[in-house]
Amino acid sequence: MNFYIAIIDFNMGNLKSVSKILQYLNVQYLITSNQKDIANANIVILPGVGAFKDAIKNLKKMKLIEVLNEIVSNGTLLFGICLGLQLFFKKSFENGKHDGLNFIEGKVVPFDIDKVKKVPHVGWNNVNFINSNHYLFNGIPNNAYFYFVHSYYAIPEKKELIIGTTQYEKTEFASIVMKNNVIATQFHPEKSGKNGIQIFKNIIEHWKK
Amino acid sequence: MPLTKRIIPCLDINNGRVVKGTQFINLKDAGNPIELAKFYDKEGADELLFLDITASSNKRNILIDLVEKTGDQVFIPFTVGGGLRTIKDIREILRAGADKVSLNTAAVKKPRFIKEAAKIFGSQCIVVSIDAKRVIINSSNKKIKKEIKTEQDISFWWEVYINGGRTPTKMDAIKWAEKVEKLGAGEILITSMDKDGVKKGYDIELTRTLSDRLNIPIIASGGAGNPTHIVDVFKKGKADAALAASIFHYKEYSIKLIKDFCIKNGIPMRVN
Numbered sequence: 320m321n322f323y324i325a326i327i328d329f330n331m332g333n334l335k336s337v338s339k340i341l342q343y344l345n346v347q348y349l350i351t352s353n354q355k356d357i358a359n360a361n362i363v364i365l366p367g368v369g370a371f372k373d374a375i376k377n378l379k380k381m382k383l384i385e386v387l388n389e390i391v392s393n394g395t396l397l398f399g400i401c402l403g404l405q406l407f408f409k410k411s412f413e414n415g416k417h418d419g420l421n422f423i424e425g426k427v428v429p430f431d432i433d434k435v436k437k438v439p440h441v442g443w444n445n446v447n448f449i450n451s452n453h454y455l456f457n458g459i460p461n462n463a464y465f466y467f468v469h470s471y472y473a474i475p476e477k478k479e480l481i482i483g484t485t486q487y488e489k490t491e492f493a494s495i496v497m498k499n500n501v502i503a504t505q506f507h508p509e510k511s512g513k514n515g516i517q518i519f520k521n522i523i524e525h526w527k528k
Numbered sequence: 529m530p531l532t533k534r535i536i537p538c539l540d541i542n543n544g545r546v547v548k549g550t551q552f553i554n555l556k557d558a559g560n561p562i563e564l565a566k567f568y569d570k571e572g573a574d575e576l577l578f579l580d581i582t583a584s585s586n587k588r589n590i591l592i593d594l595v596e597k598t599g600d601q602v603f604i605p606f607t608v609g610g611g612l613r614t615i616k617d618i619r620e621i622l623r624a625g626a627d628k629v630s631l632n633t634a635a636v637k638k639p640r641f642i643k644e645a646a647k648i649f650g651s652q653c654i655v656v657s658i659d660a661k662r663v664i665i666n667s668s669n670k671k672i673k674k675e676i677k678t679e680q681d682i683s684f685w686w687e688v689y690i691n692g693g694r695t696p697t698k699m700d701a702i703k704w705a706e707k708v709e710k711l712g713a714g715e716i717l718i719t720s721m722d723k724d725g726v727k728k729g730y731d732i733e734l735t736r737t738l739s740d741r742l743n744i745p746i747i748a749s750g751g752a753g754n755p756t757h758i759v760d761v762f763k764k765g766k767a768d769a770a771l772a773a774s775i776f777h778y779k780e781y782s783i784k785l786i787k788d789f790c791i792k793n794g795i796p797m798r799v800n
Contacts, residue, residue: 442534
């Protein structure tokens with residue numbers, strides 16, 4: 320089959336905005352929870368908004384954890400957005416303590432209300448590119464604005480996995496992480512206007528080769 | 529560099545057209561929602577709000593098809609409100625392409641709806657919209673248990689209205705907002721009915737009171753007539769986002785001009 324992207328549908332939020340971008344970029348995609356469709360895709364996107372615990376529960380119930388492990392080990396690009404990023408981590412402290420997918424060592428923690436005035440962190444904020452030459456940033460100026468909406472953020476154990484950072488008042492957090500074929504953004508590129516579209520474009524162009 | 533303040537054009541929808549009234553009445557046509565959405569996305573709007581302003585009062589559901597077609601034009605956050613009464617309504621709207629929903633009348637009638645919706649869709653998805661109007665206090669009724677403010681020797685409180693500003697509730701807007709936050713709303717959209725469409729500036733006192741009191745973002749609405757009003761609502765009113773309608777619909781000021789003016793006044797803004 321031709322090149323296509325699988326957008327994982329696991330009942331966690333807005334898939335339409337991601338598919339709208341892929342349509343705009345004229346790329347074939349499937350919105351799916353079918354293991355085979357996911358396993359055969361060239362790129363897999365795990366979007367998602369909502370609660371960490373429910374998301375893991377849904378992935379388990381829909382028997383998607385195994386296929387996610389499979390694509391991570393076989394080298395297919397897995398792109399996580401927002402909650403998707405958080406799910407890749409080993410554990411989360413969102414309302415208790417929950418195990419994540421453990422693709423990236425580290426944890427997900429809430430914003431400290433003593434350090435930031437308002438939670439959630441909602442709106443457009445800068446992303447500081449650790450390495451401006453990275454293919455992800457082609458055609459995007461450093462410190463470009465992206466749209467965020469989240470109450471928790473991830474802390475990777477290995478700092479070298481952080482390729483973008485964002486400052487929210489007194490808290491600096493990892494807004495883009497990458498480990499081999501796993502990439503994730505805390506912001507919503509699908510809601511971030513032309514810079515967000517460019518992120519999708521850069522990923523597709525790089526992984527189409 | 530900090531989180532930027534947001535500029536949000538608002539599409540008030542009536543019978544499939546964008547309209548704009550004055551103090552919630554005397555609606556005038558302001559264009560086609562699909563075309564306007566596309567225009568604002570290109571112009572640098574930070575978000576877009578689609579509000580079916582007669583869905584609640586006419587007890588009907590929002591126009592899903594129009595929501596979808598409008599949402600298709602934008603690659604920025606898209607919030608939709610008007611007549612949403614059930615979890616199923618919210619789910620349909622999100623499926624049609626909204627990122628957030630704005631709840632108003634149904635939330636006042638059944639506050640538990642906010643909690644339920646936030647639990648299912650996440651707080652980030654739930655904006656509670658409050659329409660508030662100043663009620664002047666005469667010496668006779670000074671004992672009422674409301675949040676009383678005084679401006680130029682006039683004492684007043686803010687009353688919550690529902691059904692698109694048609695029905696007063698006797699509820700205090702500040703207290704209601706505090707409750708809304710506790711119930712799990714992610715943002716509050718506060719519209720001053722006194723200032724709406726009058727174009728003489730936002731209700732700064734209202735916006736500032738809420739922003740000081742709450743830990744969730746406040747979107748100020750009602751009264752934008754020129755760029756200074758928008759600077760004021762950010763600086764004095766401490767709003768996180770400013771909503772405006774007529775100044776954009778009738779092309780009195782461009783979003784870019786407003787943003788440049790804000791930046792000149794030290795307000796962080798996203799520019800492309």
